[in-house]
Amino acid sequence: MAKYIIRYGAMRFLGVFSARAKDEYNRDDQVIIRTKRGLEVGDVLCEATDEAVKQLSDPAFGSIMRAMSDEDLKQTEHMVGDAQREVETVRRVIGEMDLPMQLVDVEHLFGGERIIVYYLAESRVDFRELVKALASELQTRIEMRQIGVRDEAKLLADYGDCGKPVCCNTHLSEMPPVSMRMAKLQKATLDPTKISGRCGRLKCCLRYEYDTYEELQRDLPPIGSDIVTNSGRGRVLNHEILAGQLLVRMEDNRNIMIDASDVLTVLKRGNGQTGGGSKRGKRRDKKEAAEESGENTQSNSDTPKE
Structure with a gap:
C-alpha cells in the first residue's frame, strides 16, 4: 500500500496518507482525503519515503479516498x-x-x-x-x-516585499523563531519597516542563512581579538563573514581589510563585541535577543472550543 505526503487545509498542514491498493498519484495531483477533521481536499507532494517522513514534525495521518473528480471540483x-x-x-x-x-x-x-x-x-x-x-x-x-498574527498572514497574505508569494503561505510548514540577532549577524538593515514581513514580525527569511553565517563566523577570530598577520600585529574590528575577510586596525592605526587566511596566530581572543563590548551593552544585546526571539516565536493558543 503506497503512502504519500499531502498538504491540506487553510493552515497548510502536512500529513502521511495511505492510498488504496493499486492507486498511484503524482506530485500536484488533487485528492480527497480523510483526516481527523473529516473529508478534505489535499495536494500530493511526494511519496512518503522514510527520508521524507523524517523531515516532518508531528505529521498527521489518514487515508486517500480518491482522486478529485469533476463533481468534487x-x-x-x-x-x-x-x-x-x-x-x-x-x-x-x-x-x-x-x-x-x-x-x-x-x-x-x-x-x-x-x-x-x-x-x-x-x-x-x-x-x-x-x-x-x-x-x-x-x-x-x-x-x-x-x-497569532503570523498565522493570520499565513491565511491572508499574498506577496512579500521580494515580489514572490509569502513563504508562510507556500513552502513553510512551520514558522521558525526569528530574532534581531540574526539580522545583525547578516548585516541586514535594522529598519523595522524593511525587515518586517506582512505579519509585522521579523521576516522568516532572516532564518534561512543564519546557520551558515554562524558556521562561517566560528572560523574567524572574534571581534576585538589581537592577531598577528603577514603585515604585522593588529586588532579585529569587524567581519565580512561571507567573504571570509577581517577589518583590522594595525599598530600604526591603519584600518585594512585582510583575508582570514592571512592570520598567522591569535594572541588574545576578543569577546566578539564591537566597540569594546561594555557590560551594559552585553546586557542590552541579550535582552533584545530574548525579546525578539519571544515576539517572533509562534506561540498561539490553538485549543479548539466548540
Whole structure:
C-alpha cells in the first residue's frame, strides 16, 4: 500500500496518507482525503519515503479516498462561494454579541460536517453562545480556533516585499523563531519597516542563512581579538563573514581589510563585541535577543472550543 505526503487545509498542514491498493498519484495531483477533521481536499507532494517522513514534525495521518473528480471540483467551487457568505454571517454575529475578537477567516471542510473559524484575540473569549448561534444559522458543527498574527498572514497574505508569494503561505510548514540577532549577524538593515514581513514580525527569511553565517563566523577570530598577520600585529574590528575577510586596525592605526587566511596566530581572543563590548551593552544585546526571539516565536493558543 503506497503512502504519500499531502498538504491540506487553510493552515497548510502536512500529513502521511495511505492510498488504496493499486492507486498511484503524482506530485500536484488533487485528492480527497480523510483526516481527523473529516473529508478534505489535499495536494500530493511526494511519496512518503522514510527520508521524507523524517523531515516532518508531528505529521498527521489518514487515508486517500480518491482522486478529485469533476463533481468534487464543482463542490469545491460551490464551497468557495459559500465561504464568503459564511464570513459575513460570522462577522455579523460577533458584532451583535460585541465579543472582543477579530475574525480572520472561515474554513469550510469538504465534507460539510465542520466549519472552522479562525480569530485573533488578546485574551481568552467566552464564545459558547456564539458557537450555538452559528451552529443554528449555518446548520453544521462549529470549531473556534485562536491564532497569532503570523498565522493570520499565513491565511491572508499574498506577496512579500521580494515580489514572490509569502513563504508562510507556500513552502513553510512551520514558522521558525526569528530574532534581531540574526539580522545583525547578516548585516541586514535594522529598519523595522524593511525587515518586517506582512505579519509585522521579523521576516522568516532572516532564518534561512543564519546557520551558515554562524558556521562561517566560528572560523574567524572574534571581534576585538589581537592577531598577528603577514603585515604585522593588529586588532579585529569587524567581519565580512561571507567573504571570509577581517577589518583590522594595525599598530600604526591603519584600518585594512585582510583575508582570514592571512592570520598567522591569535594572541588574545576578543569577546566578539564591537566597540569594546561594555557590560551594559552585553546586557542590552541579550535582552533584545530574548525579546525578539519571544515576539517572533509562534506561540498561539490553538485549543479548539466548540
